Amino acid sequence: xxxxxxxxxxxxxxxxxxxxxxxxxxxxxxxxxxxxxxxxxxxxxxxxxxxxxxxxxxxxxxxxxxxxxxxxxxxxxxxxxxxxxxxxxxxxxxxxxxxxxxxxxxxxxxxxxxxxxxxxxxxxxxxxxxxxxxxxxxxxxxxxxxxxxxxxxxxxxxxxxxxxxxxxxxxxxxxxxxxxxxxxxxxxxxxxxxxxxxxxxxxxxxxxxxxxxxxxxxxxxxxxxxxxxxxxxxxxxxxxxxxxxxxxxxxxxxxxxxxxxxxxxxxxxxxxxxxxxxxxxxxxxxxxxxxxxxxxxxxxxxxxxxxxxxxxxxxxxxxxxxxxxxxxxxxxxxxxxxxxxxxxxxx
Numbered sequence: 479x480x481x482x483x484x485x486x487x488x489x490x491x492x493x494x495x496x497x498x499x500x501x502x503x504x505x506x507x508x509x510x511x512x513x514x515x516x517x518x519x520x521x522x523x524x525x526x527x528x529x530x531x532x533x534x535x536x537x538x539x540x541x542x543x544x545x546x547x548x549x550x551x552x553x554x555x556x557x558x559x560x561x562x563x564x565x566x567x568x569x570x571x572x573x574x575x576x577x578x579x580x581x582x583x584x585x586x587x588x589x590x591x592x593x594x595x596x597x598x599x600x601x602x603x604x605x606x607x608x609x610x611x612x613x614x615x616x617x618x619x620x621x622x623x624x625x626x627x628x629x630x631x632x633x634x635x636x637x638x639x640x641x642x643x644x645x646x647x648x649x650x651x652x653x654x655x656x657x658x659x660x661x662x663x664x665x666x667x668x669x670x671x672x673x674x675x676x677x678x679x680x681x682x683x684x685x686x687x688x689x690x691x692x693x694x695x696x697x698x699x700x701x702x703x704x705x706x707x708x709x710x711x712x713x714x715x716x717x718x719x720x721x722x723x724x725x726x727x728x729x730x731x732x733x734x735x736x737x738x739x740x741x742x743x744x745x746x747x748x749x750x751x752x753x754x755x756x757x758x759x760x761x762x763x764x765x766x767x768x769x770x771x772x773x774x775x776x777x778x779x780x781x782x783x784x785x786x787x788x789x790x791x792x793x794x795x796x797x798x799x800x801x802x803x804x805x806x807x808x809x810x811x812x813x814x815x816x817x818x819x820x821x822x823x824x825x
Contacts (some may be wrong), residue, residue: 484648484756486788488676489514489522490709492725492739492748496823497531497718500546504529506747507567513804515750519565520788525713525723526656526682527579528571533719536611544572545802548625551582551589557630560584564644564786566653568680570610573622573639581653581680583644588632588771591624591782592639596665598620599657603684603721606657608733617641617668619780641665643674645781648789649756650674652779654682669770670704671776675759676788678709685812687805693726702733704731705763708753713720714743716819722812724729732762734797740801742811744818753792796822 490512495503507528514522526532529547539544547569554560554567564585571580571592580593594613622639629635643652652674654665659679666677670745677700683693693710701708707730714725729737729752736752763769803811 482757483748485517485753485792485794486649486756487520487751487753487790487792488707488709488729489517489519489749490711490729490737490739491522491749491750492523492714492727492743493525493530494715494746495713495717496715497533498537498543498739499531500529500550503531503737507550508554508557508559509747510749511563511565513747514751515563516769517749517751517788518753518769518792519563519751520790521566523566523678523680523709524568524709525711525817526568526680527570528680528713529567531717532713533638533776534719535719536609538570538577544570550814551584552627552631552654553694554584555587555628560587562585562586563591564604564788577592577610577749578613578786578801579606579655581655585784585786589624589628589634589637590784591644592637592641593640593653594640595619595655595658596641598657599660601610604657614642617777617779619782640780642780642782643669644784645673646784646786648787649676650781651676651678653678653680654681655727656683659700664700666700666704666706666708666717668777669779670706671773672779672806673773674706674779675756676707676709679711681710681712682723684721685711685808687808690724690726690802694728697728697730698733700733701730704769705732705759705766714740714745714748714822716816722816723820724812729822734758735798735800735814736795738798740798742815752795755794756789
C-alpha cells in the first residue's frame with residue numbers, strides 16, 4: 479500500500495581504483511557488490527569511471543580503453559553478481575563515435591540503461607572536456623546498440639541511452655554524476671520534481687582542504703529542499719595522477735544523513751548500507767506545498783521500465799552524526815594517504 483512502511487536497503491561505496499588496472503578494478507567492484515548483497519542491499523552505486531579508473535587521461539582517447547571496460551562488464555554479467563541487485567557502474571562509453579562519461583545499469587545479467595554525464599568538470603584539476611562530451615539532449619533517450627561481446631551474453635540488441643530515469647515496480651531511480659551536483663541547475667532538481675525518489679551520484683572528487691564541508695552541504699541541501707534519497711559514491715585513492723580522491727561515500731534522506739564512509743583510509747573497498755523508508759520521502763515532499771506547485775508543472779523525465787522492486791524486509795536505519803576532520807587532521811591525513819598509495823603502486 480502507498481501509505482504503509484516501504485523499506486529499501488541501498489548501498490554505496492569508496493573504492494581504491496587505479497587507472498587502467500582493469501583486473502584489479504574488476505575485483506574491487508565485484509567485492510563491493512558482494513558486500514552490498516551480503517548486507518541485504520538491492521541497489522549498489524559505485525564511483526565515477528570506476529571500471530577504467532578516473533585518471534586515465536589521454537588513454538581515454540584509445541579504443542582499447544573502451545574495449546577493456548566492456549570486457550569487465552562481460553565478467554560481471556557472466557557471474558551471479560548482478561542477480562537480484564541493481565548495479566550502477568561508472569565507465570566510458572562511445573555512442574555514435576562520440577565519447578561519453580557514463581553510468582551503466584546492470585540487473586539480473588542484463589544491461590538496463592546507460593546514462594551519460596550532462597555537465598563535465600573542466601576547471602581546477604579537471605579536464606574532462608579533453609576526453610568526453612557532455613550529453614546535451616535533455617530529457618531524451620536514444621537507442622544504444624550493444625557491442626557484440628555484450629549482446630552475445632544478454633541476447634539484447636539495444637538499450638536506452640540518454641537523460642532519463644529507471645521506473646522500478648515500487649519507486650523511481652535517477653542519477654547525476656559528480657560535477658552535476660555542483661552546478662546551479664543540478665539534474666536532481668528536475669528529477670525530484672518529476673517524482674524520482676532515489677538519486678545516485680557516482681563521483682570522482684579529489685581532496686581539497688575544506689571541500690568535504692561544501693560537498694556535505696550540497697548533498698544535505700539537495701535532499702532537504704527537494705526531498706528524496708541521495709547516494710554518493712567516490713574513489714578513495716591516488717589512482718595514478720597527482721591528486722588524492724578522498725572517499726566519504728554518503729547516504730542521505732530528506733536532509734538527514736543515514737550513512738557515511740571514511741574520508742581517509744587504507745581500505746581498498748568500503749561499503750556503506752542503509753535501510754530507509756520510501757514513505758518518509760513521499761510524506762516529506764507532499765508536506766511542502768510550494769514544492770508541490772513546482773512539481774505539478776515539472777518537465778517529464780523519460781522512464782525506462784524495469785520489472786524489479788527495491789523494497790523488502792528490514793529494520794530502518796537511524797540518522798548518524800556526520801564526521802568532518804578539522805584542518806590540521808586533513809593536512810596530516812591527505813598527503814600521507816597519497817604518498818602511501820603512490821609508494822605501494824610504484825613497484
